[in-house]
Amino acid sequence: MGFEQSPHEAAIYRRGNGGNALLVGVYVDDLVITGTKDAEVAAFKEEMKATFQMSDLGPLSFYLGIEVHQDNSGITLRQTAYAKRVVELAGLTDCNPALTPMEERLKLSRDSTAEEVDATQYRRLVGSLRYLTHTRPDLAFSVGYVSRFMQRPTTEHQQAVKRIIRYVAGTLDHGLYYPRCPDKAHFVGYSDSDHAGDIDTSKSTSGILFFLGECLVSWQSIKQQVVALSSCEAEYMAASAASTQALWLARLLSDLLGRDTGAVELRVDNKSALALAKNPVFHERSKHIRVRYHFIRSYLEEGSIKASYINTKDQLADLLTKPLGRIKFLELCSRIGMAQLSHKTAHKT
Numbered sequence: 001m002g003f004e005q006s007p008h009e010a011a012i013y014r015r016g017n018g019g020n021a022l023l024v025g026v027y028v029d030d031l032v033i034t035g036t037k038d039a040e041v042a043a044f045k046e047e048m049k050a051t052f053q054m055s056d057l058g059p060l061s062f063y064l065g066i067e068v069h070q071d072n073s074g075i076t077l078r079q080t081a082y083a084k085r086v087v088e089l090a091g092l093t094d095c096n097p098a099l100t101p102m103e104e105r106l107k108l109s110r111d112s113t114a115e116e117v118d119a120t121q122y123r124r125l126v127g128s129l130r131y132l133t134h135t136r137p138d139l140a141f142s143v144g145y146v147s148r149f150m151q152r153p154t155t156e157h158q159q160a161v162k163r164i165i166r167y168v169a170g171t172l173d174h175g176l177y178y179p180r181c182p183d184k185a186h187f188v189g190y191s192d193s194d195h196a197g198d199i200d201t202s203k204s205t206s207g208i209l210f211f212l213g214e215c216l217v218s219w220q221s222i223k224q225q226v227v228a229l230s231s232c233e234a235e236y237m238a239a240s241a242a243s244t245q246a247l248w249l250a251r252l253l254s255d256l257l258g259r260d261t262g263a264v265e266l267r268v269d270n271k272s273a274l275a276l277a278k279n280p281v282f283h284e285r286s287k288h289i290r291v292r293y294h295f296i297r298s299y300l301e302e303g304s305i306k307a308s309y310i311n312t313k314d315q316l317a318d319l320l321t322k323p324l325g326r327i328k329f330l331e332l333c334s335r336i337g338m339a340q341l342s343h344k345t346a347h348k349t
Helices: 038-051 080-089 119-132 137-149 155-169 231-257 271-278 291-302 316-320 326-335
Strands: 012-015 022-027 030-035 066-071 074-078 174-179 187-193 205-212 215-223 264-268 305-309 338-340
Touching: 012 231, 022 038, 030 038, 080 119, 080 155, 119 137, 119 155, 137 155, 137 205, 137 215, 137 316, 174 215, 187 231, 187 316, 205 231, 205 316, 215 231, 215 316, 231 264, 231 271, 231 291, 231 305, 264 271, 271 291, 271 305, 291 305, 316 326, 326 338
Parallel strands: 187 264, 264 305
Antiparallel strands: 012 022, 022 030, 066 074, 074 174, 174 338, 187 205, 205 215
């Protein structure tokens, strides 16, 4: 049929280029088909029906637990039905909703002396919440945090999980809205870190966000693999992790569009980390940092990534590094595109 598999995402296939491109996403025997011309999409469907027994379910509205709504203004993604099942699984259908997923400045430890709880049920709830983060970046940090205590959860950890679910109960219709992007939209990323926020290991947490135009397309909240000796190092390692994601996103989009998409902009709120990234000389204070974290330097030099300073108050990735107070949390949720979505009025949100 003339398709080429994407070298950057094995589940995506492309036929044609530019103004005559057809894209197919594959998950087992489910296909998502899109293209620049409706006639090409229709012709491909007929090709498939002539070869395989296939059902055409029409415009995408539900895929792998994600509810999709499309209209002329944009696309909305949410997991309302799935979120309801998570609340029911926890037995919290009639709970009082929480305004944030975590108590501000909450610190939990693997060495908690509180009473142990059923580890299987704890893992079941946390695993269910993890799938919800596919459309809920507002949950990424809190769910990642409680995932650290799977081995021996206690009532303290369980209480934190229930707090997340009470927040979900009050935000069932929340999700992401994607307005139409201009043709020349490019990637803009944000990377941030706390410093030594994990009280068991003194490791830091990296928060990473990427937008294509105004649309949030990628987010991560991950504990760093090594201990950072300073906030500069923690921010530098977060920026380096973000750079790997930036390159993958840029190459994938370039492959899908059949053209170069330009440099990815990465915004960092630590000037020392930026200086370290842009200076190829190993200083006494940074030579101990593993070579893998200097990955970002070569791509800054070649121009694939452009790193710039952003004021801390505008650092959107702060949402993914620590528990925030209600006002700051809600502000950042709004700024990254999280909203309560009614499919009939989503384009007005």
